Amino acid sequence: MSPPDTKQRILDAAEHLFATDGYHATSLRCITHAAMVNLAAVNYHFGSKEALLEAVIVRRLTPLNEMRLGQLEALLQRSEQSRQVPSCREVLRTFVEPTLRQRQNGSEKGDFVTLIGRTLAEPRGIAMTIFMRHMDPLMIRLYQALSLALPGLSQQLLFWRIHFAVGSLSHIMRCHERHSLVPEDVRIDLPVDELVELFLDFAVAGMEAAG
């Protein structure tokens, strides 16, 4: 019944190493060494290195998406009851806040956000199938909600602006370390709540811009 923790140990080690060093730079031998399991255990439990990446992602993406979708549906229900369309900021917040908040949790969950951001930028094949399966239902609902919140936007404009906003969010998901161009008096390690508001200020204004 209770499964041996081999799978869990592999998942934990892989999550941390993938996020820290990148998917390609992490060898299975390095993962199995850190997890103190045999090399072949990866292929036995997961089938391949790429399938392991998917398992690592899905483990955290599923509950995260449930939270995001739950908050979105709750918002839509409230707006329906009050006969008011939801605001663009409220809609975006249901997506952005759970995402960025995960970064400040225990280290392994923060790793996950970085990993997602990086994997989103991978060439197709590795990430595309994973995200198509697990993100599409949520994204479709987000589309509908934003279409309600921004009735003045054409389908075309709405699509492109969501595209821009997603790109921006995925960027801050993976880039949260000090790099060369940060002025001295700028805080790169902003508290999550402030970062969420900063991002929403930017994204909402972009979404609502005159077209």
Add this chain to the structure above:
Amino acid sequence: MSPPDTKQRILDAAEHLFATDGYHATSLRCITHAAMVNLAAVNYHFGSKEALLEAVIVRRLTPLNEMRLGQLEALLQRSEQSRQVPSCREVLRTFVEPTLRQRQNGSEKGDFVTLIGRTLAEPRGIAMTIFMRHMDPLMIRLYQALSLALPGLSQQLLFWRIHFAVGSLSHIMRCHERHSLVPEDVRIDLPVDELVELFLDFAVAGMEAAG
């Protein structure tokens, strides 16, 4: 004197294959086969696979940055002569338009934009050193220009909003293929000029948002 075209043939083949299949998925043997040169020629001329990637990027990034910096300096000079601060849209345009316009040129130059977008998202080591060396001077000038255009913004706000805008741009640099969530009546292959204006509408509104 005139170098044999071995280096050029390697650069051309690598640029296309890196952009099409991704850096890690492209083997040196595949590159040298396409370039019709010996495997060891890569390490002789460039030193390593990663150094080859840098050479591929620098070859096109240098003239692109010269164009972006040239347009920015010209704008700043005009604004100084007219005693008017440049607009945020004008400043951003000097960066965005040359970038996206390169995508529609000959196929190999379009490859390059995709490659840049992807490399920007790589974990540190591969890309960080390349971009620090070749982007920082331009980015510093962009900072100054945007600081002029948006005098109401604090250093902190300016930094974060540039961060958001760069993330958004890098996203559309690498993602310009049809994916699952594109509605039927949305054009994913927008003409470059329209895409530039669409992006500027979004980014300028985000930059100028009330803080």
Add this chain to the structure above:
DNA sequence: GTCTATACGATGATAGAC
């Protein structure tokens, strides 16, 4: 069912002959 030991082909890198 789980796990281990071992082997295979392909990769990036390098040394040395020409």
Add this chain to the structure above:
DNA sequence: GTCTATCATCGTATAGAC
């Protein structure tokens, strides 16, 4: 400058022990 030969390491596959 170019090539062949060779190396350690990679992801993967399988046979067999527990």
